[in-house]
Amino acid sequence: MKKTSIETYYELFYRWQRSGLSKAAFADREGISKVSFYSWCKKFETKTDSQDASTGFTRIELAESASQAAVAKISYPNGISVELFGSFDPDRIKALVS
Template identity: 45%
Template sequence: MKKINNEVYFSLFCKWQESGQSKATFAAAAGIPKQTFYYWCKKFETDSVSSTSPSPFSIIPMDHIAASPVARINYPSGICVELFGAVDVATVRELVG
């Protein structure tokens, strides 16, 4: 079997979603190894979830505030919260706690 590129697998992934068939049945009918099709489905499912799920955070433009933050909180998950202007200690406690 010749090598299939991302676009072709994505097209097959979309056709599978519309087909109502199981992944194994669709892969067999398309002549694709089941494990390969499972891999690509997982990749596309993960990509679509991350790109479509809204972030609970948003960037608020603050043109009138100083360019440098007065406080920065870095969470282990990689999220960074920067505080500009006057910082209320109670707010910082809520963000850290």
Template identity: 45%
Template sequence: MRKKSKQVYYSLFCKWQESGQRKATFAAAEGIPKQTFYYWCKKFDTDSAPSTSPPPFSIIPMDHIAASPVARISYPSGICVELFGAVDVATVRELVG
């Protein structure tokens, strides 16, 4: 069996959402292993941010501070925290730890 690309599974995911069917029923009708379809559905559900909840972080305009960050922390989840101005070592440890 040939592997399908992420784009193909995303297209199937969107088609399933519009169908109103259960995941297992849809996967069987499309000839996709149920476990594989469940995996991709979970992946696409976590990739898209919920539209009703506010973002966990927001940008705070700071006109009086230098335009370039002095430190940047990038988390595996894709969240990036940039620190401007004087950086407190204890705060950095708390964010990294």
């Protein structure tokens, strides 16, 4: 059986949060192991809660009419990823990551 990456599980976790489905229903719909999905959700929920409290960052949800495909993704070695949607200024992005 092929192992699923942390990035894939985080994407599933994020999609589940937006889906309005229970974890079990979402796992069934996606054809993934409920046990694994529950385990990863617990890790992400704990990590997200502690990061939000300590860094002051808040997740911003996109409007439903906004583009759903990211135009760029920045992945840091510590596992944090930043996805950019819509148009953006490359110079501004360089300033953010340097």
